[in-house]
Amino acid sequence: MSDFAGKTAVISGGAQGIGLSIATALGEQGMNIVLADIDQENLQKAALELQARGVSVLTVILDVADEVQWQVVGQQAVERFGKVHMVVNNAGVGGDSGSIESQNKNGWQWVLDVNLMGVVYGAKAIVPLIKQHGEGGWVINVASMAGMTGVPYSGAYTATKAAVVALSESWAGELERKGIRVSVLCPAFVQTRIYDSERNRPEQYQSDDWDIMTESSFSKRAKHLVENGIEVSIVGKRVVEALNAGELYIFTHPNYRPFMQQQSAAIDAAFERAEKSPLLQHIVDQKIDML
Template sequence: MSQFTGKTAVISGGAEGIGLSIAKALAEQNMNIVLTDINEENLKKASLELEATGVSVLSVVLDVAEEDQWEVVAEQAIARFGKVHMLVNNAGVGGDSTSIENQNKKGWQWVLDVNLMGVVFGAKVMVPLISEHGEGGWIVNVASMAGMGGVPYGGAYSATKAAVVALSEGWAGELESKDINVSVLCPAFVQTRIYNSERNRPAQYKSDTKAKVDENSFFNRAKEMVESGIDVSIVGKRVVEALNDGEFYIFTHPNYREVVQMRSSEIDAAFKKASESPLLQHIVNQKIKML
């Protein structure tokens, strides 16, 4: 029996890709699974696949950008399983791959609504449920390596993923007293269909003028990069391993360590510069009052 046995996890964007991989790994831990996704057909297929392994699955269609739909998921999860212990905020989209001057508002809004507000709404609705039974629980937010350093021509995606990392850091402190462990998953490339997120773009986020894809964009090669990534089945297992170890940042690509280290070194060097500035000498040794 593991610490997860018999407990209930709610997973967004769970019909395929990383969400489904996490759902399968949690099902292997004998958790009850509340599988949600915007794509009803794929959701049905994924739920049947999971059920066939003998776990209890509730599937609910959910667009994470719609707060009232999260309320429906909460009601149905409680009606079926009585309690919720874990939220996996996984649903996400790649968005437009374009230069600063070619971006359009609807494209930005879509990525903000799904990748950021989807995470915010999920936590807003599920945290009260996870804290009310007193058994503790988990929030796993799916960010990206793009949240550890911005990607040129991928402004909206990088911005939302960095925001999810920052939110997770804040929530870890905020939810400690409620015995809810927060983690943030930051994968690099994983073999999924993220490069074709367009299939999930609702009509209200479609613009008359399609955002011009910049040929310099790294996202232009997104399919090729994603297909060269790690097998998606590893990710769910890695999440379970990391949760068992109480890891906050969950990495799936140890080969990216140098990239993040380089950023940390640049930040440290910039602090050194500030500490040498004649303008700032009066606060160099000032003690900080932590919040």
Template sequence: MRELAGRAAFVTGGASGIGFALGRRLAEAGMKVMLADIEVDALKAAVENLRNIGPEVRGVACDVTDPVSVEMAAKASFDAFGNIHVVCNNAGVGGGSGIDDISLENWRWVLDVNLMGVLHGIRTFLPHIRAHGEGGHIVNTASMAGLNSGMGFSAYSASKFAVVNMSEGLATRIKPFGIGVTVLCPGFVRTRITESGRNRPARYGPSQKPDPASSAGTLAAQIAEMIKSGLDPDDVAAQVLTAIRENELYVFTHHDADWRGELEARFAAILAAMDKAAVRQAERLS
């Protein structure tokens, strides 16, 4: 979608971090923007912050874990702007429980936001975009953690692996309808994701943090430090805007030797296992 001016976008997790940066970049490109977020006060502040950039920026409260809430937010967007062309399924939370204390509540919450939230966005907006026939683009926020297992046994990584796969599969199916897909796989970005528990609904139980002395607690502390020195969300949003215009499937914000090395090691192990399976099959047949 090269022509964005005058069209409309919907962004979840739009009150802060990458979502807010996406909203600002899309507004600067001349789009009408609906920011959606579960954090109402922050959402109001975000909309007010962007008023001087794009007068057609609005906000709607939305809990992406609830399909009805997403549908209501979509209706508010249609009522405000008419056709929606760009959908950014960006809302996400950090969390998990490692192997010492596997919390079903943590896993359900993370998967409901990071995975089902993306699905709810696709399910709600895709029929609309197909029906208006003006083309469109869907951006799904995953993570570099969705491509390697450096975080260990993690609900976050599991959810992001799924989002990468969903996006790849979706791209092939909706390309004939003039709808593009981008999966955003950022590394460490300066957001408040380590404070995700502030928005955790009561139905998932109280926010749980790992024991600082445990391996999960040590990893969480390391991640928090790397996030503090991470990439500016606006830099991420700029790359996503380019991907929308160029119809690029993947956005990798970090591509230095360490990140690339982790991917190469994983892919090499997979290919080596396939080669080993082929050798064993040949031995059985001989």
């Protein structure tokens, strides 16, 4: 029997795209699925799709940027399935793209609230429920390859995704002793509607310039790359494969490995120069005390 059978996963942004792909793959493993999303219509469609595959599903309307709504998701999940074992912090938006000076406060705030605080609130609401039963579990955060290496003209998105990678590394150390495994999914381009995140942008984050940005050559190129990305159904299956292997970093695009190797080599070379600096010789061999 799979490690997942009979357990319960809460998946934010599960109505479509990567979230639904993960829900489908986990449902195939026998998990109960709580789909939480801001998009009511697609949430219902997704639930019917999963139910047709024999998966037990609960749907809850959720704006991940609202901490109180996350608490309700947790309560409803426990009421329906008894225990929660996994949270998949997947909901995310592409946000505005463009030069540093073209990015305004509303655009930044939207991406920060959804892509970063949404993950923080999700963990704050669900991790205590996983700790409660003592059977262990999983936290899966959806970042991006953009979080591993900066993407020009995409500052807000890149910053939030890098933060999600860093949070995952921090939480992995924190939750290991509780038997809760943390993983961070870092896809490159996947065929979803991420390029059309504007559809889920609440009024308070509206920005006057977004239509100009959507028409920009950068946005058109990003849309083209997403449309030519890998098939979304692969992603959920890859997540299950990586969870079974206990992976912290989950990659879906092995062809990006040379980029990461170049980055690691550049960082290592920078350390080598620091090691040779006359200013730093007194700490070269100093023992490191970790927290």
